[in-house]
Amino acid sequence: MAVYTHLSAEELGDLISHYDVGELVSAKGIAEGVSNSNWLIETTRDRYILTMYESRTELSDLPFFLGLLDMLAGKGCPVPATIHDREGASYRMIGDKAVALIEFLPGVSIDRPDTGQARSVGKALAEMHIAAASYERRFNTMGLAAWQQLTDDCGSEALATIDPSLPDIMYDALSDFAGSWPGGLPYGVIHADLFPDNVLMLGDEVSGLIDFYFACTDFFAYDLAVTHAAWCFEDEGRSFRPDISSALIEGYESVRPMSDAEHEELPVLARGAAMRFISTRAYDWLHTPADALVTRKDPMDFVRRLQFYEEHGERIFARS
Amino acid sequence: MAVYTHLSAEELGDLISHYDVGELVSAKGIAEGVSNSNWLIETTRDRYILTMYESRTELSDLPFFLGLLDMLAGKGCPVPATIHDREGASYRMIGDKAVALIEFLPGVSIDRPDTGQARSVGKALAEMHIAAASYERRFNTMGLAAWQQLTDDCGSEALATIDPSLPDIMYDALSDFAGSWPGGLPYGVIHADLFPDNVLMLGDEVSGLIDFYFACTDFFAYDLAVTHAAWCFEDEGRSFRPDISSALIEGYESVRPMSDAEHEELPVLARGAAMRFISTRAYDWLHTPADALVTRKDPMDFVRRLQFYEEHGERIFARS
Numbered sequence: 001m002a003v004y005t006h007l008s009a010e011e012l013g014d015l016i017s018h019y020d021v022g023e024l025v026s027a028k029g030i031a032e033g034v035s036n037s038n039w040l041i042e043t044t045r046d047r048y049i050l051t052m053y054e055s056r057t058e059l060s061d062l063p064f065f066l067g068l069l070d071m072l073a074g075k076g077c078p079v080p081a082t083i084h085d086r087e088g089a090s091y092r093m094i095g096d097k098a099v100a101l102i103e104f105l106p107g108v109s110i111d112r113p114d115t116g117q118a119r120s121v122g123k124a125l126a127e128m129h130i131a132a133a134s135y136e137r138r139f140n141t142m143g144l145a146a147w148q149q150l151t152d153d154c155g156s157e158a159l160a161t162i163d164p165s166l167p168d169i170m171y172d173a174l175s176d177f178a179g180s181w182p183g184g185l186p187y188g189v190i191h192a193d194l195f196p197d198n199v200l201m202l203g204d205e206v207s208g209l210i211d212f213y214f215a216c217t218d219f220f221a222y223d224l225a226v227t228h229a230a231w232c233f234e235d236e237g238r239s240f241r242p243d244i245s246s247a248l249i250e251g252y253e254s255v256r257p258m259s260d261a262e263h264e265e266l267p268v269l270a271r272g273a274a275m276r277f278i279s280t281r282a283y284d285w286l287h288t289p290a291d292a293l294v295t296r297k298d299p300m301d302f303v304r305r306l307q308f309y310e311e312h313g314e315r316i317f318a319r320s
Numbered sequence: 321m322a323v324y325t326h327l328s329a330e331e332l333g334d335l336i337s338h339y340d341v342g343e344l345v346s347a348k349g350i351a352e353g354v355s356n357s358n359w360l361i362e363t364t365r366d367r368y369i370l371t372m373y374e375s376r377t378e379l380s381d382l383p384f385f386l387g388l389l390d391m392l393a394g395k396g397c398p399v400p401a402t403i404h405d406r407e408g409a410s411y412r413m414i415g416d417k418a419v420a421l422i423e424f425l426p427g428v429s430i431d432r433p434d435t436g437q438a439r440s441v442g443k444a445l446a447e448m449h450i451a452a453a454s455y456e457r458r459f460n461t462m463g464l465a466a467w468q469q470l471t472d473d474c475g476s477e478a479l480a481t482i483d484p485s486l487p488d489i490m491y492d493a494l495s496d497f498a499g500s501w502p503g504g505l506p507y508g509v510i511h512a513d514l515f516p517d518n519v520l521m522l523g524d525e526v527s528g529l530i531d532f533y534f535a536c537t538d539f540f541a542y543d544l545a546v547t548h549a550a551w552c553f554e555d556e557g558r559s560f561r562p563d564i565s566s567a568l569i570e571g572y573e574s575v576r577p578m579s580d581a582e583h584e585e586l587p588v589l590a591r592g593a594a595m596r597f598i599s600t601r602a603y604d605w606l607h608t609p610a611d612a613l614v615t616r617k618d619p620m621d622f623v624r625r626l627q628f629y630e631e632h633g634e635r636i637f638a639r640s
Contacts, residue, residue, distance in 0.1 A: 008431035009521075025426045025522065028360055031349035040348055040360060042426065106345045106362065111328035201329075202345065 005037050005052055011094060012041070012050075018085045018092060019101055021045050032197075035213065040104065047104035048083060052097050057213055059098055064138050065212055066090040066100055068189065073103070075131040078124065078200075078208050080105050107200025107207030115247035116204035118231060122251025124206040125194060125227055129220045129256055132189035140216040142192065142276055144181055148174055150279040158286050162299060166282065169303055173275050181272065182219070182265040190223035191215055195230040221262040224252055225269035226276070229305050237304030245316055267313030274306035325357050325372055331414060332361070332370075338405045338412060339421055341365050352517075355533065360424065367424035368403060372417050377533055379418055384458050385532055386410040386420055388509065393423070395451040398444065398520075398528050400425050427520025427527030435567035436524035438551060442571025444526040445514060445547055449540045449576055452509035460536040462512065462596055464501055468494055470599040478606050482619060486602065489623055493595050501592065502539070502585040510543035511535055515550040541582040544572050545589035546596070549625050557624030565636055587633030594626035 007015075009027070016024045022045030030049075032038045035056040041048045053062065066082040067090070073081035080103035082090045091100040110117055140146075151159070151174060156167035191198070193214040200208030232245040252258075281299035288296050327335075329347070336344045342365030350369075352358045355376040361368045373382065386402045387410070393401035400423035402410045411420040430437055460466075471479070471494060476487035511518070513534040520528030552565040572578075601619035608616050 009428040010431065012428065024428060026424075026520075027428050028348070029351035030360070031351060040350070104346075108329040108332065108344060108347050111330060200346075 005054070005097065007039070007052070007094070012039070015050075015092065015094065015099065015101075016041070016043060018087075019083055020086060021048065021083060021101070041101070049080065049102050049104050050099060051102065052094070052099045053091075054097070057098075061138065061213075062091050062098055062100070064136065065215060066102075068132060068135055068212055068215055069102065071135055072128060072131055072209075077128050077131050078105065078206055079128070079212070080208065080210065105200055105208035105210070107202050109197045109199060110201050111196065112234065113196065113231060113244060114204075115243050117201055118244045118247035119251035119254075120201070120204055120206045121194070121199055121227065121231065122224075122248040122253075123255050124199075124209060125191065125223065126252045126255035128191065128209060129188055129223065135189045137217040138189075138215065140190075140192065140218045142214060142216075142280065143218065144177055144272070147177075147272075147275050147279040150283045154282055154286055159282055162282060162285055163303070166299070166303065169306070170275070170278060170282070173271060173278075173306060177268070177272060177275070180268050182261075182268065185219040185221055185262055185265060186259065187217060187219045189215060190218050190220060190226075192218065192223060192226060194223070194227045219262075219265075219269065220256070221258060221266060222269045222272065224249070224258075225266060226273040228266075228270055229273040229277070229302070229309075233305055233308075236298070237301040237308070240308055240312070240316075242316065249317075263317065263319055266317035267309060270309040270313055270317070271306055274302045274309060277302040278306060325374070325417065327359070327372070327414070332359070335370075335412065335414065335419065335421075336361070336363060338407075339403055340406060341368065341403060341421070361421070369400065369422050369424050370419060371422065372414070372419045373411075374417070377418075381458065381533075382411050382418055382420070384456065385535060386422075388452060388455055388532055388535055389422065391455055392448060392451050392529075397448050397451050398425065398526050399448070399532070400528065400530065425520055425528035425530070427522050429517045429519060430521050431516065432554065433516065433551060433564060434524075435563050437521055438564045438567035439571035439574075440521070440524055440526045441514070441519055441547065441551065442544075442568040442573075443575050444519075444529060445511070445543065446572045446575035448511065448529060449508055449543065455509045457537040458509075458535065460510075460512065460538045462534060462536075462600065463538065464497055464592065467497075467592075467595050467599040470603045474602055474606055479602055482602060482605055483623070486619070486623065489626070490595070490598060490602070493591060493598075493626060497588070497592060497595070500588050502581075502588065505539040505541055505582055505585060506579065507537060507539050509535060510538050510540060510546075512538065512543060512546060514543070514547045539582075539585075539589065540576070541578060541586060542589045542592065544569070544578075545586060545593040548586075548590055549593040549597070549622070549629075553625055553628075556618070557621040557628070560628055560632070560636075562636065569637075583637065583639055586637035587629060590629040590633055590637070591626055594622045594629060597622040598626060 012027050013024045022043035026042040028040045030038050030040050037052040039050040041050050069082050072079040083101040091098045151170045159167045198211045232241050278299045281297045285296050332347050333344050342363035346362040348360045350358045350360050357372040359370040361370050389402050392399040403421040411418045471490045479487045518531040598619045601617045605616050
């Protein structure tokens with residue numbers, strides 16, 4: 001949850017006047033996203049989300065992210081389009097911070113999905129992969145090299161303060177990936193962070209995929225593995241939900257069937273997905289000031305997923 | 321800003337089903353209020369604010385607060401009415417916490433009011449005083465006795481860690497009030513916390529008075545004094561805005577002219593209003609954990625107002 005920056009009614013009114021969206025009626029800072037500040041804006045015309053990009057989003061990446069939203073929305077994906085200002089710009093500056101006005105989408109984020117919802121999420125992810133296939137490229141700054149770097153930046157001693165077993169677990173996983181990480185799988189634009197709070201649903205239907213600020217070019221099957229790690233466990237990673245796993249993968253393949261190679265690599269991709277969140281959470285755990293507005297997330301939730309995938313990955317991802 | 325408690329989509333959907341408001345379409349935790357958690361709820365019918373009462377609001381006070389909203393809204397004041405559930409209850413429990421669904425009102429909170437806005441706020445406050453005159457009573461738990469208690473609970477030694485001059489300033493003010501606090505002024509239900517962030521405006525018009533959770537029975541002129549202290553200064557209490565002061569009081573008296581006695585007591589009431597926020601802010605400053613989600617507010621902002629009122633109160637509140 002986060003509203004890092006105060007915007008006065010006067011600043012908001014001035015901003016809105018640069019868009020053809022009517023007059024400002026209401027603005028509420030909302031507790032959504034962890035890296036940026038967000039407001040739910042109502043005008044005489046419609047509702048919108050205003051996002052202010054804080055330090056974690058690179059200004060030079062914004063055209064990629066916002067253009068991706070427009071492209072996906074234009075192709076009918078449930079993704080909020082960017083509202084462009086009267087000069088056609090997709091973002092504006094307030095002081096030294098960039099802001100963008102995007103569509104408001106209905107729906108609520110689900111804490112504990114049922115199989116119908118998991119199937120819909122799988123379908124929506126595959127549809128997004130197909131729709132964005134021809135979009136431009138962006139390097140995955142949260143890929144294998146980043147996990148290694150984040151782990152080294154933390155250091156074994158500090159990692160052991162989180163859990164004595166953590167340094168060995170992380171370095172063992174990194175060694176594993178060095179030998180086993182696949183190449184040559186189908187790739188394109190992936191969301192790379194499709195947790196339940198980045199999906200809006202109305203009943204069993206996906207009404208919104210949001211927060212594309214980790215989107216990048218990588219294997220499609222890795223994106224499915226990230227989504228799998230994010231959706232198929234409960235009780236902080238202690239409990240695997242096989243029905244949700246099956247429904248998610250079935251939903252995905254009902255739109256974009258995977259090749260045998262993709263299927264065979266799902267276990268290592270899922271271990272990588274777990275490692276991606278172990279490494280960033282461990283780094284944030286050690287580097288987030290105690291008085292920060294953001295609640296630190298426990299890296300051990302994803303250690304449990306990593307260990308589950310190490311033990312059961314071949315079985316649960318086997319073609320039925 | 322605050323969303324202290326997580327509510328799942330499932331819990332929200334279940335809650336909404338107890339009201340005749342349509343189906344849940346969207347729910348966003350919003351950064352509003354400091355003591356309670358709030359969500360902006362959209363249903364197929366309309367928008368609402370859902371408030372969850374956290375520890376600072378007494379359950380036994382809720383009928384007073386929520387009934388007051390209904391009474392004021394019924395009399396045409398710009399106050400959100402409470403939505404009652406299908407059984408007619410004004411609040412429900414989720415676990416051990418009470419929640420209420422109230423109307424969503426348009427408008428934005430103003431950081432730096434102009435005179436037209438200050439006049440409207442004065443009028444709206446006076447209209448509220450008249451509309452609620454016959455409502456039931458509630459003791460002001462944040463009155464003179466509370467300031468004394470909070471000051472004693474902090475203790476001189478701790479207060480001096482905030483500012484070396486603070487203990488003397490607070491105890492001198494308390495001695496002053498012991499001899500000079502008025503009695504016998506017109507009284508009734510007051511808002512008691514009408515800061516700019518508790519007023520929603522559309523242009524120069526007040527579209528909403530919100531957050532009545534300090535409402536109580538006390539002198540009407542004290543409520544105007546609180547509003548004066550909250551609206552007529554900028555630069556953290558360093559700079560008085562005489563035009564806003566005049567406009568606020570004129571606006572108030574255009575609806576409810578004050579007696580000579582009320583006018584004469586405005587200087588001491590304004591010093592009391594400053595003391596009310598010095599004492600609670602000092603207490604919170606010393607008792608808020610460093611890792612709390614709430615930003616601590618500096619009591620010195622209101623020490624400056626107190627000193628301004630001590631020096632200039634007779635002059636600025638003199639009948640023109």
